[in-house]
Amino acid sequence: MEIDAKLGLDVFKLDKEPHIVVKNEICSTVCVNRACLYVCPADLYELDDQHRIVVNWEGCLECGTCLICCDARALEWTYPRGEFGVQYRMS
Amino acid sequence: MSVDVIVCVKTNPDLQMIRIKDRQPVLEAIPYKVGDLEKNALEAAMQLRDAAGGGTVTALTVAEGDRKVKETIKEALAMGADEAAIVSDPALVGADPAAVAQALAAAVKKIGTYDLLLFGEGSTDNYTGQVGARVAELLGLPQIGYARKISVTTDGVQCERSMDDMIETLAAPLPAVVTVVSEINEPRIPSLMNIMKAGKKPLQEWTPADLGLDAAALAPQRQIVSNLAEEQDRKHILFEGTAAEQADAFVNALLNEGVLGR
Amino acid sequence: MEKVDCIVVGGGLAGLSAAYGLASAGLEVMVLERGDYAGAKNVTGGRLYVSPIRELYPELWAEAPFERAVAREWITMMGDGAHTTFEVAADRFAGETPQSYTVLRARLDQWLAEKAGEKGAMVVPKMKVDELLRREGRVIGIRAGDDEIGADVTVIAEGVLGLLASGAGLRAEPAERDHAVGFKEVIELPPATIEDRWHLNPGEGAAHLFMGAVTKGMLGGGFLYTNKESISLGLVVGMAALKQDPDQGKCFSLLDEFKEMPQIRPLVAGGTVAEYSAHAIAEGGIAQVPRLYGDGYVLAGDTAGLSLNALVTVRGMDFAIASGYHAAQAVLAAKKAGDCSAAGLAGYEQSLRQSFVLKDLETARHIPRIIENPRLFTHYPQAVSRLLESVFTIGPQPSRRLVKTLWRGVRKDFLNVATLKDAWQMRKL
Numbered sequence: 001m002e003i004d005a006k007l008g009l010d011v012f013k014l015d016k017e018p019h020i021v022v023k024n025e026i027c028s029t030v031c032v033n034r035a036c037l038y039v040c041p042a043d044l045y046e047l048d049d050q051h052r053i054v055v056n057w058e059g060c061l062e063c064g065t066c067l068i069c070c071d072a073r074a075l076e077w078t079y080p081r082g083e084f085g086v087q088y089r090m091s
Numbered sequence: 092m093s094v095d096v097i098v099c100v101k102t103n104p105d106l107q108m109i110r111i112k113d114r115q116p117v118l119e120a121i122p123y124k125v126g127d128l129e130k131n132a133l134e135a136a137m138q139l140r141d142a143a144g145g146g147t148v149t150a151l152t153v154a155e156g157d158r159k160v161k162e163t164i165k166e167a168l169a170m171g172a173d174e175a176a177i178v179s180d181p182a183l184v185g186a187d188p189a190a191v192a193q194a195l196a197a198a199v200k201k202i203g204t205y206d207l208l209l210f211g212e213g214s215t216d217n218y219t220g221q222v223g224a225r226v227a228e229l230l231g232l233p234q235i236g237y238a239r240k241i242s243v244t245t246d247g248v249q250c251e252r253s254m255d256d257m258i259e260t261l262a263a264p265l266p267a268v269v270t271v272v273s274e275i276n277e278p279r280i281p282s283l284m285n286i287m288k289a290g291k292k293p294l295q296e297w298t299p300a301d302l303g304l305d306a307a308a309l310a311p312q313r314q315i316v317s318n319l320a321e322e323q324d325r326k327h328i329l330f331e332g333t334a335a336e337q338a339d340a341f342v343n344a345l346l347n348e349g350v351l352g353r
Numbered sequence: 354m355e356k357v358d359c360i361v362v363g364g365g366l367a368g369l370s371a372a373y374g375l376a377s378a379g380l381e382v383m384v385l386e387r388g389d390y391a392g393a394k395n396v397t398g399g400r401l402y403v404s405p406i407r408e409l410y411p412e413l414w415a416e417a418p419f420e421r422a423v424a425r426e427w428i429t430m431m432g433d434g435a436h437t438t439f440e441v442a443a444d445r446f447a448g449e450t451p452q453s454y455t456v457l458r459a460r461l462d463q464w465l466a467e468k469a470g471e472k473g474a475m476v477v478p479k480m481k482v483d484e485l486l487r488r489e490g491r492v493i494g495i496r497a498g499d500d501e502i503g504a505d506v507t508v509i510a511e512g513v514l515g516l517l518a519s520g521a522g523l524r525a526e527p528a529e530r531d532h533a534v535g536f537k538e539v540i541e542l543p544p545a546t547i548e549d550r551w552h553l554n555p556g557e558g559a560a561h562l563f564m565g566a567v568t569k570g571m572l573g574g575g576f577l578y579t580n581k582e583s584i585s586l587g588l589v590v591g592m593a594a595l596k597q598d599p600d601q602g603k604c605f606s607l608l609d610e611f612k613e614m615p616q617i618r619p620l621v622a623g624g625t626v627a628e629y630s631a632h633a634i635a636e637g638g639i640a641q642v643p644r645l646y647g648d649g650y651v652l653a654g655d656t657a658g659l660s661l662n663a664l665v666t667v668r669g670m671d672f673a674i675a676s677g678y679h680a681a682q683a684v685l686a687a688k689k690a691g692d693c694s695a696a697g698l699a700g701y702e703q704s705l706r707q708s709f710v711l712k713d714l715e716t717a718r719h720i721p722r723i724i725e726n727p728r729l730f731t732h733y734p735q736a737v738s739r740l741l742e743s744v745f746t747i748g749p750q751p752s753r754r755l756v757k758t759l760w761r762g763v764r765k766d767f768l769n770v771a772t773l774k775d776a777w778q779m780r781k782l
Contacts, residue, residue, distance in 0.1 A: 003605050006538065006629035011107050013389075035596045038603045041536035041631040062394060063631040064514040065534040065604075068527050069596050079387055079516070082479040082497075083280055087393040089108060090457045090539045090583070091630040105389070110627065112541075120460070122390055283385070283500040284355065286477055 003043045007059040015084040018057040019077070020066075026074035027053050035069040061086055093145030094243050096136035096207045098172065099195050099222065100129040100152045101214045102163040114319045123159050125150075125166045128211025130278035132271050136209050137171045137279075139243050148172045149202060153194045154179030155186050161294070168289035169281035176202065176295040182306040183299075190309040192225030197302035199230060207248060210270040212237050220270075227268035234268040235261050239275050356503035357381045359684055360495055361474075361510060362482045362517060364391035365458075367654025367673035367680075368510035369465040369476075373410065374681025376472035380688065383504075384466070384474055385497060387481035392462030394512075396632035398535065398576050399585060400560050401461075402671045404452040405709045409678045413468060418460045420580035421558025422451035425551060427577075428665060429616060431565035432735030435742040436616050440552070447557055455558045455578040455585070456670070457539070485509070485521045491648035491694070492521070505693045506649055506684045510677065513633045513655035524643035524652065529592040531637025531721070533573060533662070536608060537587025539580070540624035547579045550620055561620075562665065565734025567611050568594075569601045570727050575611055576667070577620065586612070586621060589634060589662070594727070634669070636662045638721040639714040645705065646698040651680045659710060661717050664724060672710050679704045719781035728775060736766035 027034070028051075036045040036053060041063060044056045053074075055066075062085055067077040079085065103126040110117045125133070133150065140146040150167035154160040154177055164175045178194045186194070199208060208230075210223035227234035238250035247264040252272075281289070299306040328344060330337040345351040359375050361368040364386030375382040388394040400423060403414055424447035429438040446452055466476045484496040485507065494503035509518050519526045544555070551559035563575030572591030577584055588608050595604055612621055635641065635658045642658045645651060653659075653676040660669035683701035687693045705711045740762035744755065753761075766772070 001609060001626060006626065009626060009628055010630070013107065033596065033599065035599075038599050039534070039592065039595050040603075041534055041605045043603055043605050061536075061629075061631040063396075063534060063536075064527070064633045065592060065631070067514070068529050068532055068633060069592055079481055081280075082387050082481045083389070085387075085394070086630075087108065087389045088396065088628060088630055089110065089459050090628045091396045091459060091537070091585075108389075120463075280479075283477065283480055283497040283502065286480070287355065287383075287475075287502075290475075 007042055010061075011087040011089065012058060013084045013087060014058055015080055018055070019080045019085070020055050020057045020060065021076040022053045022055055023074045023076065024052045026072050031070075031072040031074060033071075036066045036075075039065050039069045041065060092143050092245060094139050094143040094207065095147045095149075095205045096139060096209055097149045097151050097199055097202060097205045098129065098132045098136045098167070098209045099226070100133070100150045100164065100167055101126045101155075101211075101216075102152060102160050103214060103216045106215060111320045114322065116318065116320075123163045125163060126211055126215045128213065128215060128271065128273060130170070131273050131275050132209040132211050133167055133170050133172060134276045134278040135241055135271055136207070138276065139207070139241065143243065146206075147174060149205075150175045151195065151198055151202070152177055153183060153186065153191050155183055155191065164294070165289045166281065168292045168294075169286040170279055171285060172292075174293045174295070176297065178297050178299065178302065180299050180306045180309070182309050185311045185314070186309060187311045187313055188219045188221040188225060190311065192222050192229060193304060193309060194299060194302070195222065196226050196229035197299070197304050198297060199226070201297065201302055206265045207243065208232070208266065208268045210268065212270045212272050223268055223270040230268075232266055232268050233263035234270075235263055236270045238269050238271050241269060241271070241275070354494065354501050354503045356494070357383050358504065358688065359383070359506050359508060360385065360502060360504040361508040362485075362495060363510040363512055363654075363656070364388070364466055364476055364478065365395050365462060365510060365512060365654060365673065366465065366670050367656070367677040368508060369462065369469050370410070370674040370677025371508045371510065371653055371680045371684075372474040372476070372677075373465065373469040373472055374678055375684060376469055376474035378681070378685050379473070380685070382474045383502070384469065384476040385480045385482050385495070386466075386476065386478045388478060390459070390463050390478050391466035391476065392459040393478075395458035395462055396535065396537070396630045397456060397458050397670060398537070398578060398587065398589075398667060399456050399458070399670070400453050400578055400667075401456045402453045402666075402668055404450070405671045406674045406678070407450070409675060418464045419454035419456055421455050421553075421556060422447045423453045423455060423560050424451075424553060424557040425559040426665075427551065427559055427561035429561065429563045430734035430737050431563060431567060431614070431616065432738040433566065435738035436565070436734075437738045437741050453560070455560070455580050457580055457585075482511070482517060485517050485523075485650070487521060492523075492650035504649075505688060506651065506698065508651055508653055508677075508680050508684070509656055510653040510673075511656050513635050515656045518652060518656055523647065523650065524656070525641070527633065527635070528637075528641075529596060531635060531641045531658075533589045533591045533634045533636050534595065534604065534631060535587055535589040535634050536605065536629070536631035537576075537585050538608065538626050539583050539585055539628040539630075540621055541583045541627050542624045544582055546623065547584065551579055553579070563611075564664075565730060567614070568607065568730055569598075570731040571595060571598060571601065572724060572727070572730060574730070583627060584621070584624070591636065591725075634662070635660045636721055639711070639718050640721065642711075642714065645702045646683070646695060648694045651683060651698055651701050653677050653680045659714070661714060661720075662724070663717055663720055668713075675708055675710050676705060679708060679710075723778055723782060726775060726778070728771065732766070732772075740766065
């Protein structure tokens with residue numbers, strides 16, 4: 001099952017502003033492993049055509065794995081505001 | 092001047108939270124909330140009150156079934172409504188637009204003083220879009236639908252609405268009924284302090300009898316027989332070849348299906 | 354500034370348990386939960402061990418919306434080409450007072466929030482706390498948006514990441530070595546199918562853990578819990594191992610590979626995936642438990658690092674509920690004595706030390722480092738399966754005596770320098 005299809009089963013209430021911001025000036029200078037590209041269980045991180053890291057924060061499960069695994073501290077990471085973000089109905 | 096506004100609010104299931112199982116919506120344990128368009132109406136009411144420098148915003152709702160209405164209407168109070176009133180009765184479970192309009196009209200009469208009655212253009216669940224117009228008829232008031240801008244002066248209410256290829260401005264004397272569209276504003280999110288205050292604001296509860304209505308007469312005249320998600324057959328056509336070939340084949344398929352070139 | 358007796362940050366099991374205790378004693382308590390409802394942001398594997406907490410709020414558990422009482426424990430060790438499953442059933446697992454239940458958090462936490470509300474707690478959902486307010490080192494309340502609310506004591510139960518607590522310097526930031534990521538699917542299946550597949554009487558449940566090939570040698574394992582009308586199927590992988598090993602592919606795809614394994618496919622066949630979720634898990638044990646209280650605050654639940662992965666038993670929710678209970682008792686004592694400073698709240702840590710919470714974590718002190726041994730997730734599941742495979746194999750050549758077959762396997766896979774070293778380490782388990 002595609003990861004996008006799995007995320008499609010979840011409820012996401014979208015804020016206008018992202019709750020995760022990638023500081024690419026740090027990614028491109030300090031980071032050696034780019035762990036965010038493979039540790040995210042929702043597969044939200046990818047490289048754009050200029051090899052910058054972009055995060056599709058809209059599908060965030062708010063687990064914090066990327067934050068904990070980012071040695072370079074290149075993520076500005078907060079929880080979404082109240083009324084927003086993933087809302088689990090079972091889990 | 093001051094403006095007194097009654098906002099008629101429907102508590103809806105949070106549609107985003109509904110799962111479909113076996114083509115049916117799973118409504119068990121679904122959270123309820125003030126409908127999105129009603130939030131626009133509340134926001135508009137509060138802006139009118141604040142612009143006028145005084146007045147009262149009352150959130151009025153009819154309890155259509157067990158929708159945790161008392162909890163949900165507090166959302167309206169937390170947004171900034173000054174008072175709330177609920178009409179509830181077992182007979183109103185599954186009430187149809189005609190009955191809801193009767194109950195609302197009677198409650199509005201009971202409240203007595205008001206300049207404006209605001210509604211969302213329709214409810215986000217059943218979306219009949221009838222209730223505002225029906226209440227206006229029952230109370231003999233002028234009605235303006237689909238407002239995207241409202242202003243109130245001592246002369247009356249002026250509304251702007253978008254009619255696809257033109258913008259129409261309408262005016263009516265007060266009191267009047269206005270229904271609003273979502274583009275009218277961005278509803279505020281309740282602050283913690285206002286949520287804390289909401290519990291202390293006046294909340295009236297009436298039965299139809301309190302309003303001089305016969306509950307039995309409000310029983311629904313129509314039943315929802317079934318509510319099924321639409322089933323769609325997929326064609327499962329896979330195009331192969333180069334990108335150009337795939338694009339050609341895709342366009343041809345769309346033409347054959349009559350999707351393009353109509 | 355508006356003020357209440359007690360603010361609880363986070364409407365999970367720890368926060369709600371604290372709020373229930375505080376409100377029952379008549380304190381003015383406000384719970385701030387950022388989800389649309391309590392449980393909306395929570396994820397469990399999940400199973401709740403009730404036996405350790407049954408006496409804490411004895412009136413509660415009989416009516417709790419649990420899924421199934423766990424009557425059977427299954428463990429599957431997966432190697433290449435062979436796997437071994439143990440199924441353990443004991444009368445005391447279920448019966449009159451079951452020791453554990455499978456749960457789904459959206460249901461369980463909403464119910465506990467209602468219970469706390471009935472006792473007078475004000476549970477405010479959709480409200481994120483942005484900051485802990487401090488004055489001269491003391492936590493004096495919270496800020497949410499533009500509003501500041503004061504409290505004599507703030508119970509910080511914000512979850513495993515502890516963003517507010519670490520932001521205020523009350524605990525360390527979460528480290529990858531001490532954390533795992535769990536991710537799971539809830540898969541709907543008819544109750545009768547669930548009962549057939551795990552050999553259950555109607556209403557009974559099973560817990561099924563998987564070790565070995567599922568995590569490709571990384572610290573962690575697979576889990577499967579049977580709910581009423583669904584199963585929770587997922588993986589837990591240590592973050593340090595996950596990060597170290599980019600060649601293992603993307604983390605999320607492990608779950609799809611897991612579901613496709615021949616041992617798993619028949620278990621999930623015919624099911625419909627209904628939800629996908631993920632959450633971080635503290636697995637550092639007692640060594641990463643921070644100072645649990647200070648002037649004007651206590652830490653509870655995951656924020657306090659109170660969880661334990663002991664390989665075959667995985668716990669956290671019972672610790673959360675117990676820590677919430679003891680936090681409430683400590684806050685009540687502090688309020689009564691009129692001293693909500695660290696000295697006044699010191700009873701919290703004392704009572705946790707006397708309870709199973711810190712005792713069990715102390716007993717398990719060495720586990721987090723022992724299970725960093727990758728052989729646990731590669732060699733041993735493989736070796737056990739290979740040994741038993743040899744016992745059941747009949748080939749063209751004449752068979753050996755059973756004892757000989759066993760001895761050969763044991764000598765080859767279990768009696769060498771590496772395994773003896775492991776055994777020496779594991780004496781601390």
